[in-house]
Amino acid sequence: GENVEQHPSTLSVQEGDSAVIKCTYSDSASNYFPWYKQELGKRPQLIIDIRSNVGEKKDQRIAVTLNKTAKHFSLHITETQPEDSAVYFCAASILYRGFGNEKLTFGTGTRLTIIP
Amino acid sequence: GAGVSQSPSNKVTEKGKDVELRCDPISGHTALYWYRQSLGQGLEFLIYFQGNSAPDKSGLPSDRFSAERTGGSVSTLTIQRTQQEDSAVYLCASIGGPGHTDTQYFGPGTRLTVL
Numbered sequence: 001g002e003n004v005e006q007h008p009s010t011l012s013v014q015e016g017d018s019a020v021i022k023c024t025y026s027d028s029a030s031n032y033f034p035w036y037k038q039e040l041g042k043r044p045q046l047i048i049d050i051r052s053n054v055g056e057k058k059d060q061r062i063a064v065t066l067n068k069t070a071k072h073f074s075l076h077i078t079e080t081q082p083e084d085s086a087v088y089f090c091a092a093s094i095l096y097r098g099f100g101n102e103k104l105t106f107g108t109g110t111r112l113t114i115i116p
Numbered sequence: 117g118a119g120v121s122q123s124p125s126n127k128v129t130e131k132g133k134d135v136e137l138r139c140d141p142i143s144g145h146t147a148l149y150w151y152r153q154s155l156g157q158g159l160e161f162l163i164y165f166q167g168n169s170a171p172d173k174s175g176l177p178s179d180r181f182s183a184e185r186t187g188g189s190v191s192t193l194t195i196q197r198t199q200q201e202d203s204a205v206y207l208c209a210s211i212g213g214p215g216h217t218d219t220q221y222f223g224p225g226t227r228l229t230v231l
Contacts, residue, residue: 001174034219043207043222044159089158103149103161103172104209104220 006107023090032095120223141210
């Protein structure tokens with residue numbers, strides 16, 4: 001089955017600096033890679049996702065890159081703000097377009113702390 | 117429309133008792149997933165439904181855990197003879213069929229505490 005590793009487990013950055021979180025996956029059939037943000041006591045919320053037919057996707061201050069050959073993908077947050085402080089989870093799955101996908105296999109999470 | 121809902125939001129039970137956790141997916145979503153999150157940990161897959169059938173039950177930790185889904189909508193996760201290690205937040209997520217987004221949307225979770 002799929003195995004997703006995520007690093008680092010904790011990350012502290014100064015407000016305004018960039019943060020990078022990296023994940024690797026094992027199953028070359030995986031084609032869908034979402035990132036979830038989870039604030040304390042709240043549900044995971046999707047912040048960005050990427051499919052295997054693209055190498056990079058950007059949404060304002062958040063970007064995700066995917067290297068299919070190396071089987072790794074990364075989350076980049078620029079100009080970090082205090083509200084970015086949360087736990088971030090990467091995940092991998094096989095997506096059957098329009099019919100749902102197999103289970104998401106999650107990384108173990110990165111606790112990001114933005115220092116004012 | 118409304119998002120994924122779960123009930124109860126919190127459940128405290130005694131060791132050995134049975135509990136039922138409910139998930140109401142987004143209307144029209146065909147696939148439904150149950151995950152478990154222990155304190156400070158990541159999300160652990162439990163079971164996945166496509167319609168009323170469960171193609172993947174591989175994450176259920178023991179035969180004390182079971183789940184069903186009726187009418188292609190509501191799902192119930194049942195834990196029999198609860199143990200203290202069952203204490204966690206149980207999350208469900210749903211995803212749409214043709215014409216719907218591929219994103220899994222999570223419910224708010226049920227926090228289960230086994231004393």
